[in-house]
Amino acid sequence: MSISSGSAPEQQPGSEEPRSEEPRLTGMVLVEPDHPDHPDNRDARKGSRKSTPPASGGGGTDVPRMAWGRFARAMRPQLNRGSVVGLLMAILLGFAISTQVQSTRNQSLETLREEDLVRILDDLSQTNTRLDREIIDLERTRDDLRTGAGPAAAKAARDRADTLGILAGTLRATGPGITMTINDPQRTVQAANLIDVVQELRDAGAEAIQIGSVRVVASTSFTDNDGIEADGTRLQAPYRIIAIGTPATMSSAMAIPGGVSDTIRRLGGSTKVEEFESVTVDALHSVQAPRYAQPVPTTAQ
Amino acid sequence: MIPIIGLVIGIAIGVVLNPDVPLWLQPYLPIAVIAALDAIFGGIRATLDGIFNDKVFVVSFISNVIVAAFIVFIGDQLGVGSQLTTGVVVVLGVRIFANVASIRRHLFKA
Known part of the structure; x- marks a missing residue:
């Protein structure tokens, strides 16, 4: 040829x-x-x-x-030697075209002049230096997080979340404590008496309190409504109260002369306090996000 | 028709596989593509002239590609690769224009 x-x-x-x-x-x-x-x-x-x-x-x-x-x-599709050859050639050409187009799109350094290449090289080495510095910084941060502060900070955050959860009533709590049963056969015990009980338990260091199936938290309310309602849930006598704290302190707080037990007994009810190595407060309080109160932004350190 | 389908298939293959052009082929592939385009348009023109011959087409296609790449290769060896590439592109471009003009005259008589 x-x-x-x-x-x-x-x-x-x-x-x-x-x-x-x-x-x-x-x-x-x-x-x-x-x-x-x-x-x-x-x-x-x-x-x-x-x-x-x-x-x-x-x-x-x-x-x-x-x-x-x-x-x-x-243009008519026909099968003969010529069309097959044309097909092969066209496939080859299409492949070459798309390959070349993509490789051209990927790199265009070959067509540049020497001074442009030098400038690009300078830019690249500057970028490289900057990125190297960044790598060193990030590695230091990573090492700090991995070795020292990281797990400790995470553990502190978890502990804090647990504490807040128990305080807010969103976590079940277990620990030493007492159960108190208030029998009220004449239905004379009122909401005020239960409030006194809760108040007295808190004074004695109770950390988590449950009355019936209601978790007692900061916003819990007791109302007289032909019976006693706590947070809108009707309580049925006998009222069963579980409190986590120091058992001895709480039980003696309940037994103070003229205190809550005496008052209830005077009303015609009876109380029974038992101390346990471990009780479980398993009622939960559902927390709604505050509509108006916002945390005051802490100044950044 | 069939060649057009083949062209589409080939482009699709290239897009899907997205192969890397080997370094030794990089200076020659664009020239080879243009040479192949020249052969394609030559083939269309020959079809319209009624003198299309598949054997001649294949031979011209392949030899076009090889010769174009060879010229660029020689130019590279002699240190005038880019100039010679430009020259080949100009020549092939002119030929493509001439073939397209002929095709146009055949089809539209204008």
Whole structure:
């Protein structure tokens, strides 16, 4: 295969027009493409004359129609050697095009001048230095977090969350404490008496209190409403109170002469206090986010 | 029709696989693509001329690609690779324009 045949793909064995590369090039460059002297125009006229003998005289009206016919024939899907070869070539070309387009999009350094490359190199090394410093900083932070402050801070946060959860009544609590049962056969015990009980337990150091199925928290209310309601939940006698704290202190606080037990007994009820190594306050208080109160922002350290 | 489908398939393959162009091929692939485009347009023109021959087309396609890449390779060896690349691109571009002009004249007679 010679180079000349390769560089002129449209040149077929049967075409007698000698088409050399140079006249075409100079023709294209120097002469307008539509100029009649343009080599391609001459070629086209010759080609059409050759292909349509009846319409001699250089391109009759049926020449485009014939060309369209050939075009349509070529477009028609048909299976022969030529179409298979064309398919393979086209796949190859499409693959090459998309590959090249993507690689061009990825890198364009090759086309740059030397000074641009030097500038880019400078930028890169500066960025590199900056990033190195950042890496060192971040590694130091990471080591700090990993070795020292990290677990301790996390544990402190967990402890704090536990404490707040027990205080707010959102966590079940267990520990030493007492249970107190108030029998009220004559239904004479009122909300005020239960408030006194809770108050007395808190004075004695109770950390978590439950009355019936109600967790007693800072906002818990007791109301008389043909019976006693705590936070809107009706309490049924006998009232059973669980409190976590120092058992001895709380039970003696309940037994103070003239205290809550005496008062209830005077009303016709009876109380019974038991101390336990471990009691469980398992009622939970559901916390609503405050609508108005906002934490005062702490000044950043 | 079939070649157009093939072109779409090839582009899809390239997009999906997204292969890295090997370093030794990088200067030659764009030239080879342009040379192949030249061969394609030459083939379309030959079809419209009624003288299309698949064997000639394949030979011209391959030799176009090889010769174009070879010219660039020689240019690289001689130290005038970029200039010669530009030259090849100009020549192939002019040929593509000429072929397209011929196709246009065939189809639209304008």
